[in-house]
Amino acid sequence: MLELIFLFLVIGAGTGGELCVSRAMKALGEVHDFRPAALMQFVWRAARVAWMWVGIGLMTVAFFSLLALLSMENVSFVVPVTAMSYAAGAAGAALFLRERVTKQRWLGVLVVCLGVTLVWLSRR
Amino acid sequence: MGQFKSQEEQVEWRQTSNRMKQFPGLRVKTYLFLLLIAFFAPLGNVLLGKGMKDVGTARNWQPRELLHILTRIFTSGYIWFGVVCLLAFFVAYTLVLTWADYSFVQPASAFSYAIVAILGLLVLGEKVNLLRWSGIAVICLGVLIVSDTHPRAPEKQ
Numbered sequence: 001m002l003e004l005i006f007l008f009l010v011i012g013a014g015t016g017g018e019l020c021v022s023r024a025m026k027a028l029g030e031v032h033d034f035r036p037a038a039l040m041q042f043v044w045r046a047a048r049v050a051w052m053w054v055g056i057g058l059m060t061v062a063f064f065s066l067l068a069l070l071s072m073e074n075v076s077f078v079v080p081v082t083a084m085s086y087a088a089g090a091a092g093a094a095l096f097l098r099e100r101v102t103k104q105r106w107l108g109v110l111v112v113c114l115g116v117t118l119v120w121l122s123r124r
Numbered sequence: 125m126g127q128f129k130s131q132e133e134q135v136e137w138r139q140t141s142n143r144m145k146q147f148p149g150l151r152v153k154t155y156l157f158l159l160l161i162a163f164f165a166p167l168g169n170v171l172l173g174k175g176m177k178d179v180g181t182a183r184n185w186q187p188r189e190l191l192h193i194l195t196r197i198f199t200s201g202y203i204w205f206g207v208v209c210l211l212a213f214f215v216a217y218t219l220v221l222t223w224a225d226y227s228f229v230q231p232a233s234a235f236s237y238a239i240v241a242i243l244g245l246l247v248l249g250e251k252v253n254l255l256r257w258s259g260i261a262v263i264c265l266g267v268l269i270v271s272d273t274h275p276r277a278p279e280k281q
Binding site for chain 1 (some may be wrong): 223
């Protein structure tokens with residue numbers, strides 16, 4: 001039961017955090033200059049976007065939940081089952097970021113979810 | 125082009141394809157960053173797994189026990205090294221998101237799920253049964269399906 005709660009937190013908070021960070025990065029625009037000074041300037045700009053901090057907060061919750069899961073289960077089980085975030089991620093990208101998710105991408109996500117189910121069943 | 129159901133989808137694909145031809149560096153840059161993501165994410169996770177196996181599970185939710193666990197986490201070299209790898213992954217991940225769609229990047233980075241199982245088996249000596257390998261293979265199949273789409277969706281909704 002505890003494993004399910006932590007898994008939910010890893011998926012929910014992790015996906016939510018990534019979506020928030022993605023939204024912040026889209027607002028900042030594409031990176032063309034990869035020199036250290038330019039990257040530092042980019043990080044400074046990113047730190048002033050509120051969505052970035054919400055994202056980092058959620059990803060921190062997901063990180064400690066992942067650590068808790070890893071203390072209970074093998075890494076070869078924990079990491080593949082967190083792929084369930086694909087479904088949440090694709091739905092969030094369509095609804096929250098207004099990205100166009102094609103039918104092919106949805107099919108891929110569906111197959112990934114089937115694989116996650118098999119990994120989950122392998123635990124028994 | 126058989127994969128497209130509507131004429132609109134075909135037109136969108138052509139527009140994106142033309143943009144890729146105009147900027148071939150975009151595709152190379154994207155796949156280079158995906159490679160970094162696929163390397164650092166599994167390595168970081170395996171190191172965290174090793175670290176947490178050493179730290180152990182909390183026996184109860186008492187503040188003293190949680191503090192003890194947190195202290196062991198923050199003094200574990202494996203966990204710090206894992207965090208550094210995951211930070212490298214995070215930097216590559218956030219940078220690629222500035223030009224490629226989230227719904228493309230996230231599934232495409234899923235090769236790390238297969239790599240982490242291989243590392244779990246070889247480095248940590250975990251037992252991975254046939255059903256688990258099958259599940260991971262199906263996940264990779266899903267990744268291949270998604271990877272056949274283009275990094276940047278041609279039109280926003």
